Amino acid sequence: MQEGKIVKVSGPLVMADNMEKASIQDICYVGDLGVIGEIIEMRGKVASIQVYEETSGIGPGEPVQTTGEALSVELGPGIVSQMFDGIQRPLDTFLEVTQSNYLGRGIKIPALDHNRKWTFEPQMTVGTEVVEGDIIGIVQETKVIKHKIMVPIGVEGTLTKVEAGDFTIDETIYEIETANGTKSFTMMQKWPVRRSRPSKEKLIPDVPMLTGQRVIDTFFPVTKGGAAAVPGPFGAGKTVVQHQIAKWADVDLVVYVGCGERGNEMTDVLNEFPELIDPTTGESIMERTVLIANTSNMPVAAREASIYTGITIAEYFRDMGYDVAIMADSTSRWAEALREMSGRLEEMPGDEGYPAYLGSRLAEYYERAGRVVTKGSDHREGSITAISAVSPSGGDVSEPVTQNTLRVVKVYWGLDAILAQQRHFPSVDWLQSYSLYSDEVGKFMDVELQTDWSVMISQGMRILQEESQLNEIVRLVGVDSLSEKDRLTLEVAKSLREDYLQQNAYDDVDTFSSRQKQLKMLDTILTFGSEGQKALRLGAYLEEIMKGTVNLRDKIARSKYIAEDHLEKFDDIITEIKTTMHEIVSKGGMTND
Numbered sequence: 001m002q003e004g005k006i007v008k009v010s011g012p013l014v015m016a017d018n019m020e021k022a023s024i025q026d027i028c029y030v031g032d033l034g035v036i037g038e039i040i041e042m043r044g045k046v047a048s049i050q051v052y053e054e055t056s057g058i059g060p061g062e063p064v065q066t067t068g069e070a071l072s073v074e075l076g077p078g079i080v081s082q083m084f085d086g087i088q089r090p091l092d093t094f095l096e097v098t099q100s101n102y103l104g105r106g107i108k109i110p111a112l113d114h115n116r117k118w119t120f121e122p123q124m125t126v127g128t129e130v131v132e133g134d135i136i137g138i139v140q141e142t143k144v145i146k147h148k149i150m151v152p153i154g155v156e157g158t159l160t161k162v163e164a165g166d167f168t169i170d171e172t173i174y175e176i177e178t179a180n181g182t183k184s185f186t187m188m189q190k191w192p193v194r195r196s197r198p199s200k201e202k203l204i205p206d207v208p209m210l211t212g213q214r215v216i217d218t219f220f221p222v223t224k225g226g227a228a229a230v231p232g233p234f235g236a237g238k239t240v241v242q243h244q245i246a247k248w249a250d251v252d253l254v255v256y257v258g259c260g261e262r263g264n265e266m267t268d269v270l271n272e273f274p275e276l277i278d279p280t281t282g283e284s285i286m287e288r289t290v291l292i293a294n295t296s297n298m299p300v301a302a303r304e305a306s307i308y309t310g311i312t313i314a315e316y317f318r319d320m321g322y323d324v325a326i327m328a329d330s331t332s333r334w335a336e337a338l339r340e341m342s343g344r345l346e347e348m349p350g351d352e353g354y355p356a357y358l359g360s361r362l363a364e365y366y367e368r369a370g371r372v373v374t375k376g377s378d379h380r381e382g383s384i385t386a387i388s389a390v391s392p393s394g395g396d397v398s399e400p401v402t403q404n405t406l407r408v409v410k411v412y413w414g415l416d417a418i419l420a421q422q423r424h425f426p427s428v429d430w431l432q433s434y435s436l437y438s439d440e441v442g443k444f445m446d447v448e449l450q451t452d453w454s455v456m457i458s459q460g461m462r463i464l465q466e467e468s469q470l471n472e473i474v475r476l477v478g479v480d481s482l483s484e485k486d487r488l489t490l491e492v493a494k495s496l497r498e499d500y501l502q503q504n505a506y507d508d509v510d511t512f513s514s515r516q517k518q519l520k521m522l523d524t525i526l527t528f529g530s531e532g533q534k535a536l537r538l539g540a541y542l543e544e545i546m547k548g549t550v551n552l553r554d555k556i557a558r559s560k561y562i563a564e565d566h567l568e569k570f571d572d573i574i575t576e577i578k579t580t581m582h583e584i585v586s587k588g589g590m591t592n593d
Helices: 091-098 214-219 238-248 263-275 300-319 331-344 358-366 400-408 417-421 438-449 453-477 484-501 515-537 542-548 550-561 568-587
Strands: 003-010 013-017 026-030 035-043 046-051 063-070 072-075 118-122 135-140 146-150 157-162 165-167 174-178 181-185 189-192 201-203 227-231 253-259 289-294 323-329 370-373 381-390
Touching: 013 026, 026 046, 035 063, 035 300, 046 300, 072 300, 135 157, 189 300, 214 453, 214 484, 214 515, 227 238, 227 400, 238 253, 238 263, 238 323, 238 381, 253 263, 253 300, 253 331, 263 289, 289 300, 300 323, 300 331, 300 358, 300 381, 331 358, 331 381, 331 400, 358 381, 358 400, 381 400, 438 453, 438 515, 453 484, 453 515, 484 515, 484 542, 484 550, 515 542, 515 550, 515 568, 542 550, 542 568, 550 568
Parallel strands: 227 381, 253 289, 253 323, 323 381
Antiparallel strands: 003 013, 003 063, 013 046, 026 035, 026 063, 035 046, 072 189, 118 135, 118 165, 135 146, 157 174, 174 181, 201 370, 370 381
């Protein structure tokens, strides 16, 4: 440890002299209170320290002590179902220690519970040759997550001791004879948050992640191991989209990072998630969720660290072979923290005052997502899917954070404030959004559903794009100027928009749609369109079709409320569509009232 002295305090930035033996990224204890900080710049003997707590009352002359260690997280049993702040301090424990709803300063709390005992079940026997990443044993952390105790990175040798039973995370449970002698290991390991955990091989992410949200799964899918951005103005529903994906995505674990967002949104998460039941396990969603809260009223420097804390925890569970989704809400607030610290360091500003390295920092974060073959002698695959909200000022997506994000992610779910005002949720703009995973997902779904899924998607998107063009004509010269074929296209597009793309998050049935239900709903709407166009070609009139299908169109509109265990009702609707259209054509000509 080296001790220096504070020479300057500027908000969360503290400058200390006599720090020549310190290094960049070292953690320090600053001032008489001992608040936590990290060295982010060295100029000769003077270190610039980013402090993760409130600095009011700290002044020049107070001591600074370095630890010689980088900002790290504790990885071991006890992470899941917890709520941490941006530097992995457990907020429940904080509340107990301080007896206050506000963060106390200089309070040192371990990230994990070091007194709780966990039941450890060995998976390997003494004498086994082990390498980094091998699973030594298992702890049942929650009802749905088996915590796999892995050989730390950089360790290999012969297992000389392994014990079953109940242990704390500090007690020795196994020993390995390495080239440098016998070493003892516990259930816990530490990892610096700014360094990505290594893997054997990075794979192409080609397996879609099911979110249960029809507009996403159908037209703008994201794969397990992919990266998606959700930009949108205030009130467009970014947080709602992320909450829905966190609730319903077919992943093993969710890491939700509330980065600079309003405290009431994290309160909603805390109130809602324990009550939600995971459809695959029948247990509470919290049994597979890690929450990291660094809301807008918490120290700005810890906001910058929070997404690294989140992605490191996600990598740890990925290395166990799990599929993990990490939600960052929002990276714009994280970028604002970067901008504030950059300004205090007097660095040359880039676009709109953001630091010149904004793009590389964002890329560095998103590149830690992906689907990989993990370390270890057995073949395990794991993935991290990164889904981040972006909050551009005034909804201007040409601003630097959105543009730098879109350079590195492959999915863009652009939210539209007008759709949100019309109560159309999820308010994803189908004309502006895109997914570069569509081809891979289309091939996967064609095999999975044994149908021409990709053809249906192309057909549906073509109808929505045609509607946009036809609406331009309607605004200029009125709907009567359109041919009957085009007017039927508008009717089908309306059904796609209002019946298929729009979902009610508060309805028990409509909040989630399986792949099979999405297929049948889309098939029903497209069948109505294709049978209607066929009827027009065979001599039927549009007015005749619209009159004869009033009840049928009502059934299509209400089909979103058909439960997952009654999907055969869609087949009945499709049969009725074909029968009704055949009857209309067979009558021939206009029907009299």
